[in-house]
Amino acid sequence: MRPENMSNDIAEILMTEEQIKETVARLGKQISEDYAGKQLVLVSVLKGSVVFMADLMRAITIPCPIDFMVVSSYGSGTESSGVVKIIKDLDMDLRGVDLLIVEDILDTGRTLASLIEILKMRNPNSVKICTFLDKPDRRVSDITADYVGQKIPDAFAVGYGLDYDEIYRNLPYVGILKPSVYEK
Numbered sequence: 001m002r003p004e005n006m007s008n009d010i011a012e013i014l015m016t017e018e019q020i021k022e023t024v025a026r027l028g029k030q031i032s033e034d035y036a037g038k039q040l041v042l043v044s045v046l047k048g049s050v051v052f053m054a055d056l057m058r059a060i061t062i063p064c065p066i067d068f069m070v071v072s073s074y075g076s077g078t079e080s081s082g083v084v085k086i087i088k089d090l091d092m093d094l095r096g097v098d099l100l101i102v103e104d105i106l107d108t109g110r111t112l113a114s115l116i117e118i119l120k121m122r123n124p125n126s127v128k129i130c131t132f133l134d135k136p137d138r139r140v141s142d143i144t145a146d147y148v149g150q151k152i153p154d155a156f157a158v159g160y161g162l163d164y165d166e167i168y169r170n171l172p173y174v175g176i177l178k179p180s181v182y183e184k
């Protein structure tokens with residue numbers, strides 16, 4: 001059942017709209033500087049990253065084509081397995097491109113680790129990762145993001161694109177979901 005008031009399901013706010021704005025501005029400025037004169041392309045995996053992608057691209061002041069992928073990661077329950085199947089591939093040719101993967105949240109890192117292997121085979125000039133949220137305590141794969149918005153503790157976050165069962169993506173802030181919501 002859909003909640004009547006999404007905010008009532010939030011235990012704690014992790015990032016306010018104001019903090020999100022400042023974080024995105026900082027990342028956009030840094031990326032614009034680092035990629036000046038390069039062939040930057042932003043790639044994100046649907047759907048969690050769309051909100052961050054939309055904000056980040058407007059905080060970047062150099063040309064940045066964007067592209068999207070849909071992948072499914074086989075896994076049991078809430079844990080991703082890392083075996084990635086491409087459901088919708090990129091439209092763009094990656095040869096010679098400076099690829100920046102835009103992620104909503106880096107958790108175990110399994111999905112990204114196997115996705116990066118696939119993308120590197122397409123001969124981009126460089127591949128880096130920009131993640132809005134990072135849960136380093138949960139990392140299983142040997143993967144670190146080059147740009148991190150905010151490190152967060154090991155709890156289930158929703159909002160700003162992140163969902164639980166497809167709900168809460170449109171909350172304009174990032175919050176921790178009350179365990180009672182998913183323990184029902």
Ligand code: IMP
Binds near residue numbers: 048105111155156157
């Ligand atoms: P992993 O890094 O392969 O474990 O999977 C990362 C993906 O799991 C993210 O892109 C999200 O879609 C999802 N995910 C991980 N942690 C959370 C969370 O706290 N809230 C919502 N989705 C999450």
Ligand code: MG
Binds near residue numbers: 046047049104105
């Ligand atoms: Mg995701």
